[in-house]
Amino acid sequence: QKEVEQDPGPLSVPEGAIVSLNCTYSNSAFQYFMWYRQYSRKGPELLMYTYSSGNKEDGRFTAQVDKSSKYISLFIRDSQPSDSATYLCAMNPTWGTDKLIFGTGTRLQVFP
Amino acid sequence: DTGVSQDPRHKITKRGQNVTFRCDPISEHNRLYWYRQTLGQGPEFLTYFQNEAQLEKSRLLSDRFSAERPKGSFSTLEIQRTEQGDSAMYLCASSLGVGNDADTQYFGPGTRLTVL
Numbered sequence: 001q002k003e004v005e006q007d008p009g010p011l012s013v014p015e016g017a018i019v020s021l022n023c024t025y026s027n028s029a030f031q032y033f034m035w036y037r038q039y040s041r042k043g044p045e046l047l048m049y050t051y052s053s054g055n056k057e058d059g060r061f062t063a064q065v066d067k068s069s070k071y072i073s074l075f076i077r078d079s080q081p082s083d084s085a086t087y088l089c090a091m092n093p094t095w096g097t098d099k100l101i102f103g104t105g106t107r108l109q110v111f112p
Numbered sequence: 113d114t115g116v117s118q119d120p121r122h123k124i125t126k127r128g129q130n131v132t133f134r135c136d137p138i139s140e141h142n143r144l145y146w147y148r149q150t151l152g153q154g155p156e157f158l159t160y161f162q163n164e165a166q167l168e169k170s171r172l173l174s175d176r177f178s179a180e181r182p183k184g185s186f187s188t189l190e191i192q193r194t195e196q197g198d199s200a201m202y203l204c205a206s207s208l209g210v211g212n213d214a215d216t217q218y219f220g221p222g223t224r225l226t227v228l
Contacts, residue, residue: 102154
């Protein structure tokens with residue numbers, strides 16, 4: 001079993017829809033949770049990060065962490081065709097161990 | 113552009129050849145990471161440097177792989193005797209490496225390797 005599980009999709013939604021992307025993980029030591037966006041044949045770009053449990057909002061994006069359930073989510077409001085990309089969740093083990101553990105990524109397609 | 117840069121962007125080689133990739137991190141970033149990403153998968157950690165010291169290597173990094181960061185600035189990743197299974201995107205990332213906030217890693221555009 002992988003440490004981080006993520007549905008690969010693809011997820012196809014109409015423009016303006018609310019998108020929910022999710023990851024589950026098994027290592028309770030994870031404390032830092034990140035969402036990266038990756039366009040085709042490009043490097044990942046950091047969207048948001050959160051520390052421990054709770055919510056964080058940035059424009060149309062909201063990240064949620066539920067450590068008790070080992071479950072994290074990214075919500076995209078008013079989705080746009082330009083949001084079409086692969087969304088990767090990533091996590092750090094305990095502080096001081098800096099490698100990121102990534103999910104497989106969810107491919108999102110927003111159609112006009 | 114002050115982001116992480118990688119060179120070359122694409123590399124096609126024949127099985128058995130050696131290849132070398134270069135990564136230039138964001139200026140003043142102390143930490144530099146290498147990841148490998150295959151189609152349909154997330155990036156997998158290979159190794160990382162704190163300045164010029166290589167602090168951790170993944171079991172994915174076989175003896176054919178070697179990475180250096182000689183002066184604590186740019187880094188090179190060399191693959192000897194390439195195999196078809198080495199075909200992947202090789203990503204470099206850098207981070208400040210100090211401070212109490214999450215050690216945010218900024219990724220470069222990657223080098224896509226195809227081994228024929």
